[in-house]
Amino acid sequence: MIDKMTCIQCPAGCELEVGEADGRLEIRGNECEKGVEFAQNEIRDPRRNLATSVPVKGNATRMVSVRLSGPVPRDRIFPILDAISGLRPEPPVRRGQVLISDVLGSGVDVIATRTINE
Amino acid sequence: MNAGMLPAVEKRDVVVIGGGPAGMTAALGAKRAGAADVLLVERDRNLGGILNQCVHDGFGLFLYKKSISGPEFAERLAEDVEREGIAVQTGAMVLDLGPDRLLRLNAPDGYRLIRAGAVVLAMGCRERTRDMIEIPGMRPAGVLTAGSAQALVNLQNIRIGREAVILGSGDIGLIMARRLTFEGIKVKGVFEIMPWPGGLERNIRQCLKDFGIPLELSRTVVEIRGRERLSAVVTARVDERLMPVAGTEEIVPCDTLLLSVGLIPENELAKRAGIALSPLTGGAVVDETFMTGVEGIFSCGNVLHIHDIADWAAAEGLAAGRRAAEYVLGLRSLAETVRVSAAGYLRYALPQAVHRGARDVTVHFRVARPVRGLKVEARGVETGRRCGGRRLARAIPSEMQTILLKGPIEEDIEVGGHD
Ligand SMILES: Cc1cc2nc3c(=O)[nH]c(=O)nc-3n(C[C@H](O)[C@H](O)[C@H](O)COP(=O)(O)OP(=O)(O)OC[C@H]3O[C@@H](n4cnc5c(N)ncnc54)[C@H](O)[C@@H]3O)c2cc1C
Ligand code: SF4
Numbered sequence: 001m002i003d004k005m006t007c008i009q010c011p012a013g014c015e016l017e018v019g020e021a022d023g024r025l026e027i028r029g030n031e032c033e034k035g036v037e038f039a040q041n042e043i044r045d046p047r048r049n050l051a052t053s054v055p056v057k058g059n060a061t062r063m064v065s066v067r068l069s070g071p072v073p074r075d076r077i078f079p080i081l082d083a084i085s086g087l088r089p090e091p092p093v094r095r096g097q098v099l100i101s102d103v104l105g106s107g108v109d110v111i112a113t114r115t116i117n118e
Numbered sequence: 119m120n121a122g123m124l125p126a127v128e129k130r131d132v133v134v135i136g137g138g139p140a141g142m143t144a145a146l147g148a149k150r151a152g153a154a155d156v157l158l159v160e161r162d163r164n165l166g167g168i169l170n171q172c173v174h175d176g177f178g179l180f181l182y183k184k185s186i187s188g189p190e191f192a193e194r195l196a197e198d199v200e201r202e203g204i205a206v207q208t209g210a211m212v213l214d215l216g217p218d219r220l221l222r223l224n225a226p227d228g229y230r231l232i233r234a235g236a237v238v239l240a241m242g243c244r245e246r247t248r249d250m251i252e253i254p255g256m257r258p259a260g261v262l263t264a265g266s267a268q269a270l271v272n273l274q275n276i277r278i279g280r281e282a283v284i285l286g287s288g289d290i291g292l293i294m295a296r297r298l299t300f301e302g303i304k305v306k307g308v309f310e311i312m313p314w315p316g317g318l319e320r321n322i323r324q325c326l327k328d329f330g331i332p333l334e335l336s337r338t339v340v341e342i343r344g345r346e347r348l349s350a351v352v353t354a355r356v357d358e359r360l361m362p363v364a365g366t367e368e369i370v371p372c373d374t375l376l377l378s379v380g381l382i383p384e385n386e387l388a389k390r391a392g393i394a395l396s397p398l399t400g401g402a403v404v405d406e407t408f409m410t411g412v413e414g415i416f417s418c419g420n421v422l423h424i425h426d427i428a429d430w431a432a433a434e435g436l437a438a439g440r441r442a443a444e445y446v447l448g449l450r451s452l453a454e455t456v457r458v459s460a461a462g463y464l465r466y467a468l469p470q471a472v473h474r475g476a477r478d479v480t481v482h483f484r485v486a487r488p489v490r491g492l493k494v495e496a497r498g499v500e501t502g503r504r505c506g507g508r509r510l511a512r513a514i515p516s517e518m519q520t521i522l523l524k525g526p527i528e529e530d531i532e533v534g535g536h537d
Contacts, residue, residue, distance in 0.1 A: 006322070013319035013320040063272065095190060
């Protein structure tokens, strides 16, 4: 066996056992196909999404929640958080609006996850 | 009060109390099932409930088939509520509810009295506090529940400290461990009194292990130190009886302690209406239509029993709302009910009552401790007749499970969980 890991693709949180047979990965313990894909990625290139919130321009306590449009390599999380921390979007902000596109060349966007009208 | 000053009694078909995911879907369910006049009441300025402060993703996997954040989930539901033309009253707190379904509420334009054909309770839950777990020591600033920390950080942009310790490994605490790490706050460890974690495995993986935050099981906080501001906590290992073991104390310097030690259904209104509560769930005793012991009053979401996942609370709201409409429209079964109880590894089973003759009833349950190879079986108490069964490779207390009773149900049922 190479590794034990928890699949984080859904709340079931299956315990995966990853082994190797004839040079191919063998994955057990998954309740669905997403678990296989997760284990393969987790070994080659673990990725995570991240979410935070930032204040709107001109109001330090009015917050817009944001997340990435897709997962990024785990070691890029903190550099991207740094890039987001100075963000002060100007209202109105729409849910789904791109606030930083292709953040730090990662290929994913920072998007707003709530609507702020005024 | 002078009777002449009382406002006139308004009439509504269905009133839903609480505008979180369960309340919003309850209003949608009632409207779609044919209730003409549905009113959704929320004390906050916005709909959404707890979802507004849960900015992380992982919501909507079941309802929308993709992973979105809490605020996105809330806005989508709120848009559905608006599209269906459901009346919404925000900024209004329901102060009292009678068994005759008379509601008294404090609304922005004054006091209102409403007589409802049916009421759906969807008030959510509150967190257990330091008082309830009785940690000795000083009372400095810096001790707060994980959920209030979440609200301060995500909604108000308040920096809550520099170095934190988390007591309890419930999901909200785990998610806050990651959130604080993102904010540049050092999380020194999560201490859990039980020998197993309180939250979902996926959250232990992605909120603690990803960031090298230690999780210490069978260990708790035995003392709080600091005068003005928290300066340290003392932790200790506990024995099988959960009593601290002398000589195992460790001082952990920190300025912030988050408590993630459980949730309690918010049932003050249910008590006022005379609704019987279950000591096992903290919520109302309901039948399979989500009706409580008081006719015409239904319950769903976290006020009924604690849900780990907002999607399930929303699904339950939809069903409860539909049943409330059926009650108002006179479509409800008048059969008597039989009882459903839990045994073996199961801590509780819900609903606690089922109408005689009912078929295909989904029963929710939780186990009291982690088990591998769990066999769950539902049987008639008198005849021993089997009416449902399921095998689970593993079950943990933090995960709500279901089993289907095929029926027709003719007698009291016991749902047992065994190795
Ligand atoms: C702090 C916290 C964090 C959580 N994080 C997650 C998470 O990350 N992921 C997840 O899947 N689940 C999470 N949960 C679980 C989550 O609560 C449920 O999944 C879901 O939000 C429950 O929905 P609800 O509608 O039952 O309750 P809530 O969302 O709590 O909504 C209840 C609403 O009722 C209103 N209300 C209460 N009393 C009255 C009254 N008398 N009059 C008018 N309005 C009233 C409240 O203001 C509130 O808006 C969390 C729970 C808490 C407490
Ligand atoms: S394998 Fe499938 S069911 Fe299991 S946690 Fe992963 S996504 Fe969920």
